[in-house]
Amino acid sequence: MGRPRTPVLNRSRIHQAALRIVDTDGLDGLSMRKLAAELGVRAPSLYGHVASKDELLHAVANDLMEAVDISGFGTGDWLSGLRTWARSYRAALGTHPNLVPFMAYGPARRSASLRVADAVHGGLVGAGWPPRYATMIGASTKYLVIGAAMGSFSRGFEDDLQIYLDRYPNLVDAPSLREHADEIDADSFELALDSFLAGLATRYRTVVGDRSA
């Protein structure tokens, strides 16, 4: 009770503890009381450092977005810019899958997301894409990354899937998916990204053509 001799809380310690709880107990497993307990404190004390649980999660999400790599757009090669962005984006989300549903919502309120959106749009327009295409390509790529991070397709098949196998003959091998879940998810993402970018490269030639022309 009363003020401690040296401060116990600060924003970054709160962020770290919150992320740790989300990682281990899931998004629903994070409560202000549990977070406070982890920090050796009572729940109301958190509100001296954080406005609300929602704002706290936004701040944590913003921290994660700082790790996304947009340096590829500085090289003038929009294809490798997109690829670097998409891969580092997926990697950032994959490290904290429980937070993905939260991070999927719009870039506003997260300065790091705006920084990324700005770089992507600028890089694509700079490469000759019309602004409208730049918007759509940014959106499409985000779709892929968010979907891949949300889905974890192969993990969706539970152990007792055996029950359904007589009714769904094509899924006989589904249970084995779980053993190689990470590998299959990674390969699927690469396939999706490669195919998407290959299709885009084709369209680039019809939409933009040779810029020196």
Place this chain on the structure above:
Amino acid sequence: MGRPRTPVLNRSRIHQAALRIVDTDGLDGLSMRKLAAELGVRAPSLYGHVASKDELLHAVANDLMEAVDISGFGTGDWLSGLRTWARSYRAALGTHPNLVPFMAYGPARRSASLRVADAVHGGLVGAGWPPRYATMIGASTKYLVIGAAMGSFSRGFEDDLQIYLDRYPNLVDAPSLREHADEIDADSFELALDSFLAGLATRYRTVVGDRSA
């Protein structure tokens, strides 16, 4: 109090009311008490018809998945099978965007999702794709659809984005995105799907080749 002369509740009425509340008040806006009130009943009465809130949401999600169209895989044309599947999938999710985060998680526990997964995998393998590719293509397509349904990219930019515009010069037109959000989201999805399928078609020729060969 006591048993009513004619039953008030049944599963489908509960499902419908739950979906209505989720649509208007969001996923967090659905509570068992509010749902009960909407049905003219008290919360505990619901537990005679549904095991838990979680199970209820799974059932509602399953209802929605019934609308997904997999008939395209019966024609032997895997490309149009994928396209039809993806479009109807996105349409189903787009009608109830608040439920998307819930529906994104694995197909297990939802028979309708398993039916779809079975048809997709069967259709692709039947067209000559190796099973491993069929798995990855199914996953990739789901990534696109889930991502597109989650993201609503253009809606993510809030009104007060003006504040950031001096720091992010490439986003000058972002506020106007919100006015055409639906159109941009739809066009972005089509661009992503077209590009992805075009890339896949190319790969098909190298992986499968001419099947009559």
Place this chain on the structure above:
DNA sequence: CCCAAAACCGAACACTGTTAGGTTGTAAGG
């Protein structure tokens, strides 16, 4: 006619995010 089962209800439990107001320690100003 009776009795079990069905269908609803009130009260309660442990939990949630958040606010109001209280208590103690520290640092600055006179």
Place this chain on the structure above:
DNA sequence: CCTTACAACCTAACAGTGTTCGGTTTTGGG
């Protein structure tokens, strides 16, 4: 050195959550 203001924690409380227990009333079958 003393006082005052503020920072940093606290307890208590509120309205809300999902869910369970043990009623109470009505129905339908034997």
